[in-house]
Amino acid sequence: MTIMQTSHDSTGALPMDNALVSGADLTILYGSQTGNAEFLAHQIFEKAETAGLLAEIQTLNEALDNHQLIWKRLLIVTSTHDNGHMPDNSNAFWQWLQQAPENVYEGLPYAVLTIGDTMYEDFCKAGQDLDQRFAELGAIPIATRLECDVDFDMTSTRWIKEFLASAPDAGPWQPARSFTPGHADPEAYGTEAEPVCNAVVTAARQLTGAGSSKRVIHYELRVDGAFAYKCGDSLDIFPANPETLVSQWLEHFPAAEPVSLDGRMRSLTEVLRNHLELRLPHLGLIKALAGHCAESTSAREAMALLESGNRQGMDTWLWGRDVLDVVKEFGVGAQDLQLVIDTLRPLQRRSYSIASSPRRDGNLVHLTVSSVSYERAGRSHVGVGTNFLERAAATGENLRIQRIAAHEFQLPMDDAPIIMIGPGVGVAPFIGFLHDIEEVKAPNKTWLFFGDRHRTDDWLYEEQMRLWQENGTLNELDLAFSRDQADKHYVQDELLSRGEELLAWINTGAHIYVCGDKNRMARDVESALIDILSPDGQRELGTARLEELRARGRYTKDVY
Template identity: 40%
Template structure:
């Protein structure tokens, strides 16, 4: 913590002793000190009564202290961290939630209890806000932690090769440094709610039992008032009516992109530019019918899928993932099929992933049928159908009780069959104006506008431009003075310049200071947004030196790394930095929340 002692009435010696006391002090200790000093000052006597001092001491000393660290790219780990902290007080545990990017590393050796919640992105990489802590923990300066009790919750997607690797890294390293697990690590797939709930309960019960806590912990007196919470959430989605479902891409485009407007009237849902909408989709009924036919089921069999009984047809249509294969599913299927060839495939992770690519449940059933497979067995094998997240392309300040999203329909052919994206094709092909979509707001504090006076550079090819439409709507409503520079890219100028008329209007009005575009198929040589960045190296560097914030949204596999490399080259060429210094420059921008990415 930082404290301004310049105007203090204390002597130099007293200031030095106070600064030494405050250095590294925990939040619980600080609250005790605040209560103690309040007692000293009460009644004008300059002295605290024994009862006052005891009242200040008792609640804090009785409450074990839990630090909850989160590393999150989209906000799920942060949301769960907040849930853990909120539940801790009821167990008599004093908990504080800290973003890994803001955590003081020297505090680690002073921790009593530690809960780590971390997601994994890309090729097993930590989320952006966890990079520094991950490096510190795996570096030479990491301290011995024999006195620490900890537990890890990992979030990931089992369809990716390095499932939950970041959380696994944290768990193994904390153990190697001497810390002791108070609850076994839990690796969560996309349907993480139940596992996370169980983990939270076990962590808090173990701490309360070990520390002998029984009384509810004191509420943090410095906590900010919470904004009103809507009754609608991921667990209780809102049935939003589709107001507009409009084709956005132009004639001749080989892509189908749609602009969709949803009503939030009377929902109580609020959002900020940078947030996302979670949409609960439905599987294609044609695929469900083909699955049922192949399995020789009529679909009316009763199964348990959502804490209640539904028909098998309903379970496959609304509640289970049927278009994506994962290694856990393949392993369970191999055990039931008792097929040597399938077992050999599952044993080779490289071959397994190659086989799964572009295939779905129907392919698996046809390749390795399981005799006498019961309907409930099938449902139990499949993971829950997760919601799909779409970046919000509107500002609530501009559109009031609406939320807009920009959806690219995914369609492709693979292994002799036509395939489609579950949510994108459902929204594009089978949902019309007046229909209802179950949604919730997924906040993203890691992708938020800076002060109105600060300049921003936005890099968003394709549908990655969606949040920047929200950014500009917001800045227009707030009459923000900061400059705005957009880099947009897509395939063709004539058919794929998404929201073209709006960008050009904002450019004429002066809200959009600069607009640079790259259309990859309009010339012989491919041209992308990273090329635009390099062509404007000097101006990009000058904006960054003036305090501009960088935002990147879109494809995580190729676009985001290519843009990152272009930024490194700009820092080297324009700033005279060597490769290590350029990387550290971008890392510092990230720490300062001036380099934010929403990639998928």
């Protein structure tokens, strides 16, 4: 939870009118699941200070916790989490806002900046919902809602500048004397965040064979103390950057002095290891460094892609590059190190689907993880999360973890049939589902579609799946190994080959679950499902039927 920050006026005093009233010129409330919206909100806070505004920043839930629900001007910055839901640190506020009294915010000047990923169906839905609700309660927008894709570093810049310039023109809100926020007891809405727990890796075994091009590992983590989760949940791991990566940075900046981070001088080694995202270069970083290194051919190429708005081309350019690759290719030298530090985002948590059942495994949590390791431009590259887990398995060191609760991606409450589609490591949550069904001897019929490259080396959990077939836990198993024949064969092809039977399952109430790659697999699988649901090839009817299933909670995805 981020502690509320309030910028001081010239006397150094803080406004203290009463417990419910903010004295700030601008209140920034944010909802963030992975840290991106939080990062953006804090950037806006700093720009507001620079613009001479008395500003404050906190999460939406903290505003409810603090009973600080009267603001002069309000800016909401939020992402969307898990199929259209609010981030965890804003969900309680949203529950309260939906029950707030009619016209309670009549005349409140506000604006919403929301970020998301257009690859997901519920793009920016949390921001849309908050915007609509504040308007229903009488608030007055002082800027049109901005919806940003993953390139929010670029697309939000102009909007933020114009918003901060025009916000003071909106008179500060003065609610009616009879203002009451309604029932604003934080405990009524469950504002307590999921606890961060310690865990150790107790077992690790490789699932792929020696001939596989991948290295997939099954991990078992023992969590200290009470740890409750459900099948379908995910686990966030708080990693440190790999020592090899930190060493590569220190080789490039060998004589670096301490650097400034969050207002403190720290050693470069500490900052690189524990605080900054070094694997995933974001577009704001590319823009800042490319603009600073205009003589670099690589920087000019990247800037041209950014200015063209060609997301696919930019993604192709970024593929395989980490931040140090960009720094080297652009020719960033020691004199610009602080610029790089200032532009990097905080080190991101890594999220993994849980592959176990609490009924069977207690406080042991299982994960299915595909290790990342490759060579590029004369450097070895490894994944941050996967390397961290491998090191923890070897050393026995503690991990910090946090449960991420699933909203819809859960087993049905009744005995409805279950269709699970999870190629590669996307099978992870379904391993948990099937363990749970086996443990309680649930009557649900089950059908699993699994695929990968080669049957011999890439059939994850083969022995377990065969056992489930033998004991009746798994009723149907369809496999698609794409490289075992001349024509590539994927899970979506297998779905189409069993279309009539799948339709019969769906018509008897089956729930459909999809887990894995969002960029290709999830879209191809959805297209196949639409074909199956389309009477006489009328895809518009199939699309509508699938949307109906989604609205009823019978078609859910965990894609990444």
